[in-house]
Amino acid sequence: MDAARIKRLRWRTRRGTRELDALFGGWLDEAFPQADEAQQQAFDELLDVQDPDLWDWVMGHAKAPRTDWQAIIDDIRARHRL
Numbered sequence: 001m002d003a004a005r006i007k008r009l010r011w012r013t014r015r016g017t018r019e020l021d022a023l024f025g026g027w028l029d030e031a032f033p034q035a036d037e038a039q040q041q042a043f044d045e046l047l048d049v050q051d052p053d054l055w056d057w058v059m060g061h062a063k064a065p066r067t068d069w070q071a072i073i074d075d076i077r078a079r080h081r082l
Contacts, residue, residue: 006032012047020051023058027076042068058082 009032013024024047032040046054046069056062057073060082064070076082 009044009047012044015054016051017055020054020058023076023080024054026079027072030079031072031075039068039072042066043072045069046072 006028009028010025013021013028015021015024027043032043035043046064049069053062057064057070058076060077064073
């Protein structure tokens, strides 16, 4: 595991709200190490999305425009029983 990449992603999971911090930081800790390279890259790209969109997706108010992003969102929702 690339420590510099994890450190950069850890910084990027610090969002505008404590809830998003916990959800995305938790996925980084729990799922990212076992994810394949494509899923890791999708998570990295997902972190470029604005917080209101992430919140809507995590709360189930909307769907992510990419299936790989939605798979991560679905996993976050399942892990936190949302």
